[in-house]
Amino acid sequence: MTLTLDGRLAPLNWSPENCSIRRTLDLLGPASSILILREALYGTRRFDQFAERLGMSETSIAARLKQLTQAGVLERQQYREPGSRPRDEYVLTQRGEDLAPTLLALMQWGDCYLQEGPAPLHLVDAAGEPVRVAFQRADGTTVAPEELHLRSAQDL
Amino acid sequence: MTLTLDGRLAPLNWSPENCSIRRTLDLLGPASSILILREALYGTRRFDQFAERLGMSETSIAARLKQLTQAGVLERQQYREPGSRPRDEYVLTQRGEDLAPTLLALMQWGDCYLQEGPAPLHLVDAAGEPVRVAFQRADGTTVAPEELHLRSAQDL
DNA sequence: CCGTATCCACAACGATACTG
DNA sequence: CAGTATCGTTGTGGATACGG
Numbered sequence A, B: 001m002t003l004t005l006d007g008r009l010a011p012l013n014w015s016p017e018n019c020s021i022r023r024t025l026d027l028l029g030p031a032s033s034i035l036i037l038r039e040a041l042y043g044t045r046r047f048d049q050f051a052e053r054l055g056m057s058e059t060s061i062a063a064r065l066k067q068l069t070q071a072g073v074l075e076r077q078q079y080r081e082p083g084s085r086p087r088d089e090y091v092l093t094q095r096g097e098d099l100a101p102t103l104l105a106l107m108q109w110g111d112c113y114l115q116e117g118p119a120p121l122h123l124v125d126a127a128g129e130p131v132r133v134a135f136q137r138a139d140g141t142t143v144a145p146e147e148l149h150l151r152s153a154q155d156l
Numbered sequence C: 001c002c003g004t005a006t007c008c009a010c011a012a013c014g015a016t017a018c019t020g
Numbered sequence D: 001c002a003g004t005a006t007c008g009t010t011g012t013g014g015a016t017a018c019g020g
Helices: A020-028 A031-042 A047-054 A058-070 A100-113 B020-028 B031-042 B047-054 B058-070 B100-113
Strands: A074-079 A087-092 A121-124 A131-137 A149-152 B074-079 B087-092 B121-124 B131-137 B149-152
Touching: A020 A031, A020 B031, A020 B100, A031 A047, A031 A058, A031 A074, A031 A087, A031 A100, A031 B020, A047 A058, A047 A087, A058 A074, A058 A087, A100 A121, A100 A131, A100 B020, A100 B100, A100 B131, A121 A131, A131 B100, B020 B031, B031 B047, B031 B058, B031 B074, B031 B087, B031 B100, B047 B058, B047 B087, B058 B074, B058 B087, B100 B121, B100 B131, B121 B131
Parallel strands: none
Antiparallel strands: A074 A087, A121 B149, A131 B131, A149 B121, B074 B087
16 A cells, blocks of 8 residues: 555645644654553543553653643543542543544554564454454445545645 | 443553553654654655655654664665666555554544644545544444443453 | 652754765 | 764653652
8 A cells, every 4th residue: 555645746735744643743742642641541540540550750640641631632620539638630532532543543553563462452342342443434334445545635 | 432441440461561552652663753654655765755855854764764664664675767776765564554544543633633724635535535544343334432442351 | 649840861853074 | 865973952751859
C-alpha cells in the first residue's frame, strides 16, 4: 500500500504543516501523555493510581495531567467518598474517548509485532467476540488497505 | 465509554509495563518519527524530500530514518535513475504499512477536533467514497464504542 | 492524599560546518 | 545528493524536599 494522494506526491493545496497528525501529536505532547490516556481509558482516575501504575514520578504525572486537561481530553471532577473530604479525579472527555481508536490501533500493532506469546489484553464486544480496528465506509462495509486513497479537498 | 477490563480496573495478570502501546511508542521513538512515517505513507522516499517536506534538520532526519530502519518499519532500497549513480531510498516495510490505521486514526481525530474548516485531506476508497477508521468484528460488522471491553488473556 | 518547587541528567532538535 | 560531526538550547523526566 501507498496512499497515492491521487497519484501526486505533493498536492499543491496540502502542506506538511497543515496536518492533523502533526497538530494532534503537538497537542498531546510527549509519549508519556499517551500512556496517561491509556490508563484513563482503562479506568484509572486518581493521581496516585496514575503514578503507581505507570511507574512515573509525581512531577511528570502532574505535568501531563495538567497538559491533557488544558488540551481538553481530560477534565477534573470532584468526588467525595463517604467520610472523606472531596477530592479531584481526572476523567476522559468526549474528545479524549474519541482517541480510543488511535490508542487501540497502537495496541493492535504492538500485539502483532512486538508481543512474544499471546497478547495480555484482548479487545472484545459485549458478547466476547474479538474486535479489531479497521477501515470502513459510511455504510459499514470494510475497505482493504490496498483500496485506500487520500484525496486533497480541492479535488472535489 | 470506559473499557472496563471486565469490571476490574487492575487485573492481576496484566501489568502496565507489559503493554503493547508502551512498547510500540518506545520502538517508534519521538513524535517526529511518526511524522516521518506519515510522509512515508504519503509516498515520500528520499532523504532530502523528508527534510524539505517536514521542515526538519538533516541531523534529525538521519537519526529518525536510522532508528525507524532498525525498528523494521522502513527499509533502505537502492534505486538507479537513468544516467545517475545508484542512490538509497527509504520505503515502508509491511510492518510499517500496518501502522496506517494508527496514523489515520490520529488524522481523523485531528480533522474532527483541531481542524478549522474542511480537512485538507480525505481518506477515500477506490470509488471515492469516504472511509473511516472504526471497530469491527471478524465478520466485518461494526462495533459501537460503548460495546467495547478489554479482556485479560487468562480470563478465557 | 494531591500535588508544587527545586535541582540535576539526558534526549531531541536546529544550526553550522564538513565528507564521499 | 546523502549524509556525519560538533555545539548549544530546550524539553522531558527522576529524585528529593516541601505545602494544602
